[in-house]
Amino acid sequence: MAVSMVLFTSDLRVHDHPPLRAALRATDAVVPLFVLDTGIDATGFAVPNRRAFLADCLTDLDAALRRRGGRLVVRQGEVVAEVCRVAAEAGAGEVHVSAGVTAYARRREERLRRALESAGRRLVVHDAVTTVVPPGVLTPAASDHFAVFTPYFRHWSQHRPRDVLGAPRVVRVPDGVGSADLPARRDVAGVSEGLAAGGETAGRRRMAAWLRDGIARYAGTHDDLGADATSRLSAHLHFGTVSPTELVRRARAADGAGAGAEAFVRQLAWRDFHHQVLAARPHAATADYRTRHDRWRTGPRAEADIEAWREGRTGYPLVDAAMRQLRHEGWMHNRARMVAASFLAKTLYVDWRTGARHFLDLLVDGDVADNQLNWQWVAGTGTDTRPNRVLNPLAQARRYDPDGTYVRRWLPGSAGADGGGPRPVVGLAEALDRFRQARGPARPAV
Numbered sequence: 001m002a003v004s005m006v007l008f009t010s011d012l013r014v015h016d017h018p019p020l021r022a023a024l025r026a027t028d029a030v031v032p033l034f035v036l037d038t039g040i041d042a043t044g045f046a047v048p049n050r051r052a053f054l055a056d057c058l059t060d061l062d063a064a065l066r067r068r069g070g071r072l073v074v075r076q077g078e079v080v081a082e083v084c085r086v087a088a089e090a091g092a093g094e095v096h097v098s099a100g101v102t103a104y105a106r107r108r109e110e111r112l113r114r115a116l117e118s119a120g121r122r123l124v125v126h127d128a129v130t131t132v133v134p135p136g137v138l139t140p141a142a143s144d145h146f147a148v149f150t151p152y153f154r155h156w157s158q159h160r161p162r163d164v165l166g167a168p169r170v171v172r173v174p175d176g177v178g179s180a181d182l183p184a185r186r187d188v189a190g191v192s193e194g195l196a197a198g199g200e201t202a203g204r205r206r207m208a209a210w211l212r213d214g215i216a217r218y219a220g221t222h223d224d225l226g227a228d229a230t231s232r233l234s235a236h237l238h239f240g241t242v243s244p245t246e247l248v249r250r251a252r253a254a255d256g257a258g259a260g261a262e263a264f265v266r267q268l269a270w271r272d273f274h275h276q277v278l279a280a281r282p283h284a285a286t287a288d289y290r291t292r293h294d295r296w297r298t299g300p301r302a303e304a305d306i307e308a309w310r311e312g313r314t315g316y317p318l319v320d321a322a323m324r325q326l327r328h329e330g331w332m333h334n335r336a337r338m339v340a341a342s343f344l345a346k347t348l349y350v351d352w353r354t355g356a357r358h359f360l361d362l363l364v365d366g367d368v369a370d371n372q373l374n375w376q377w378v379a380g381t382g383t384d385t386r387p388n389r390v391l392n393p394l395a396q397a398r399r400y401d402p403d404g405t406y407v408r409r410w411l412p413g414s415a416g417a418d419g420g421g422p423r424p425v426v427g428l429a430e431a432l433d434r435f436r437q438a439r440g441p442a443r444p445a446v
Helices: 018-026 038-043 048-066 079-090 103-118 149-158 200-221 234-239 244-253 259-280 300-311 317-329 334-347 352-362 368-379 393-400 405-410 428-439
Strands: 003-008 029-037 073-077 092-098 122-126
Touching: 003 018, 003 079, 018 029, 018 092, 018 122, 029 038, 029 048, 029 079, 038 103, 048 200, 048 234, 073 079, 079 092, 079 103, 092 103, 103 122, 149 259, 200 234, 200 244, 200 259, 244 259, 259 368, 300 317, 300 334, 300 352, 317 334, 317 352, 317 393, 317 405, 334 352, 334 368, 334 393, 334 428, 352 368
Parallel strands: 003 029, 003 092, 029 073, 092 122
Antiparallel strands: none
């Protein structure tokens, strides 16, 4: 009996899964494998909120495979060693996997390829699984990637996404391949109280509700903090419980969505944009994409400001509300992320990496490409064509939370955008002047 293997990574679904469908077409039986990667544990990336959400995802994936006659095989350890071990146990000739983007994923992929080939096996890497358009497919004439979103989006919009694949009806798994126990959310300590449920079932339910009831209003409400009118699909996209290709195709086909669908699809294009930047410039995960020669603040006063920011007691209600939401839900509204990030990087003039690390410590959708490059965009060291823009937290609150609904939701008893809470850690005029002197002329706050 011919056997192949599917290594699940950030694609924890059975719907629209090219590696799974290819493996099923190629052989009589398939080993669906997920490795709890101890290498990721060593990097500090496996934080409680994402570990808990992952546990939900793996439980749901196992259930989906069992409904089709299969099961999920779970191992723990170094990925290359575990994949080779399971392949030998099952007699698998091919291993199918979705292409990675980060430097870590690509190094792991190359090591896996060499190890499998040395044992007479083959690694098959599939593009367009975790993104709509694979990194490197769209490039300008003089570079290996687009550094500005607008021209990228123009080309991205003209690209025809691949066809969406249905879930397989039957998944046959060979006997005799052992599995570790599935992880469980209840065994993870330090999880945010309001963390949403993970898994493909929850993701598809949320996607269906969004396409039915939310997307048509998205163009006019996605920045309305009080309305909470975004899709909240980011964690499902990060873990791959929802296919970005299916989401784009269904959004474009949604009845009456119009401008809402266009605005939403544009956000999915931003996700692909960041992935193609990171794929071309892996160092951007930790280093400035475009250095501004910043002299970031350090020392006791800066550390005190950082701690106030983390704890949501800066004295600026919108910033503090955003940080309280992050801690409670492991998630934050996109507009609030921009304001909170701008406040740390430009108003407090603290290294963007400090904020990016805190976000990754808590965000369930903490994705290296999106998180790091969005932080750099706000800090002005990334792809923003206006690197010195500063988001005034009071003006942003008046514009996007005019009646204080969002602030009161996360800061009960607050007087709204301009009152209540602790004394501001810094005056906005003073902070803007400090930023200008450190970096150079700044544009007016928006």
